[in-house]
Amino acid sequence: MRSVFFLLLLQFSSLLSVVAGSTSALAQTRIRDIYAEAPDSIFPLLTKNNRLDQIDFSENNMKAEVKNKFESHAELLVLTDRYLKLQLSERCVVEMRLFSDSTFCMVETFCAPAPDSHIRLFDTQWHELPQSIEKPSVDEFLSDDIDTDTRLALQALPLIKASLSENDNTITFELQTSELTREQLKAIEGKTHTITKE
DSSP: OHHHHHHHHHHHHHHHHHHHHHHHHHHHTSHHHHHHTOOTTTSTTSOHHHHHHHHHHHHTTSOOEEEOTTSOEEEEEEEOSSEEEEEEETTEEEEEEESSSSEEEEEEEEESSSEEEEEEEEETTSOBOSOOOOOOOHHHHBOTTSOHHHHHHHHHSOOEEEEEOSSSSOEEEEEOOTTSOHHHHHHTTTOBOOEEEO
């Protein structure tokens, strides 16, 4: 009887270890932990303490704003288990989303003055992955009846903003048109659309 009890106790202990290990692994794949452990080269304007302060403020329902190394403000706008949105500077917004327990996507959008995005994929140890998410071509955003001059103007300076979804693994792309003339803007009114990819 004692040996049976001992075996059951061992099995229960093993089960607890597995559950604890799974919980630990899950905790490591939260986006907040990935952000906290980012290399300095990824966020050169922020120290690790800056990022930890932002996370702490956000999780305590406070405004998650700190001063970056240039003494301007950086604010963690949204933080969930799988997604974050960071106003890194006046002209840069960063989004990160876990696509799986081992892979996440990072989108950096720079406004100078129109938004344009750079997309990268990483594993959860911040090793950049060779796979890429390609932006759509300019023509994919446009109706067929847009005049050639306007089409060429957009192709000459293809500014495309990418946005990660907070709720799923989709990315929405939006062609920026602010560099067009007033006449060209009028010509494309109602003739462009956004594109969403999974």
